[in-house]
Amino acid sequence: CDESLTGQRYVLRDEHPYCIKCYESVFANGCEECNKTIGIDSKDLSYKDKHWHEACFLCNKCRVSLVDKQFGSKLDKIFCGNCYDAQFASRCDGCGQIFKAGTKKMEYKTRQWHEPCFACCVCKTPIGTKSFIPREQEIYCATCYEEKFATRCVKCNKIITSGGVTYKNEPWHRECFACTNCSTTLAGVRFTSRDDKPYCAECFGELFSKRCTACSKPITGIGGTRFISFEDRHWHNDCFMCASCKTSLVGRGFITDAEDIICPECAKQKLM
Incomplete structure (x- = not known):
């Protein structure tokens, strides 16, 4: 402005002197909060190319001063730690609390947990790095999932881990699917049933079948065996x-x- 600086305060910038008014007009930053110039007598607080008077550096929500305090920025606004966490911090799907700085976060698909909260819904043991099975929004450790949902043998009620036999829509271990009388395994062999109990062909014949009048051996009918009946007596075809x-x-x-x-x-x- 060419005004004499004699007897006045001035600011030297790039070896050029400026009166206070011109310096503030050309170089001073505007405050984000009050939109006024931050003069040379005011402390200029800056964050991401934005500037505030010290008195204007406040939480956008609760209006507490953020000078010398931790704060967060969201949507071009600044917030104290408490307000930022309450409004924007991600929360644990287990306990509903926020993830504080430095807290380890466990993530699966779109969900997230504190490490201690990422636990089996049955035994409450933290999963950590162990395998787990998700089911209907719940997390199960492998042991509890098997205990609750795995297929169990009709006879021994223990879990069928592999193989197995299905009889009348019910699951059996191969070794448990045995003749009711002699306990011989029936997996892969011919058998029949009586009163919903399985029997090997030999035991069924001995226990329940008609007997041939000629040879006294049972007439099982298994495998298409033909027989003849006459007056309450029965014969194998070959014995008639x-x-x-x-x-x-x-x-x-x-x-x-x-x-x-x-x-x-x-x-x-x-x-x-």
């Missing part, structure tokens, strides 16, 4: 033969002779 000449009577007429059955030819010979 004439008591005299041993000719098969399957599909032929026959005659009873006391407890025996005989072919018509042998019956005629007996009458002669």
Whole structure:
């Protein structure tokens, strides 16, 4: 402004003197809070190319002074630590509390936890670096997940970890799926059932099947075995033969002779 600086305060910048008024007009920063110039007699506080008078450096929400205090910035505004945390800090999906500076954070998909809060929902043991299984917004350790949801054997009620057999829509260990009578494993072999209990073919025949009048062995019917019944007596097809000449009577007429059955030819010979 070419005004004489004799007897006045002035500011030297780049070896050029400026009167106070011109210096503040050209070089002083404007305050973000009050929009007034931060004069040379005021302390200029700056953050990210923004400036405040010391008295104007306040939390945008609670208006507490931020001088010499920790603060946070959001949406071009500054906040004290408490207000920033309350409004903007991410929160733990376990306890609902904020993540303080330096706190270790455990993340899975869009969720996050404090390390102690990232725990099995059943046993409450922190997961840490161990494997886990998510189910319906809950986190399970492997042990608790198996205990709660794993398939269990109908017979022993223990977890089926591999293989297994399904019978009538119920799961069994292969070694547990055994004959009710002799305990022989039935996995991969022929079997039948009675009263919803499985039996090997041999035990079923011995316990429940009709017996052949000729050989006294059981007629199981398993595997398409054919048999013949007559007057409450039963025969295997191969055993249904004439008591005299041993000719098969399957599909032929026959005659009873006391407890025996005989072919018509042998019956005629007996009458002669």
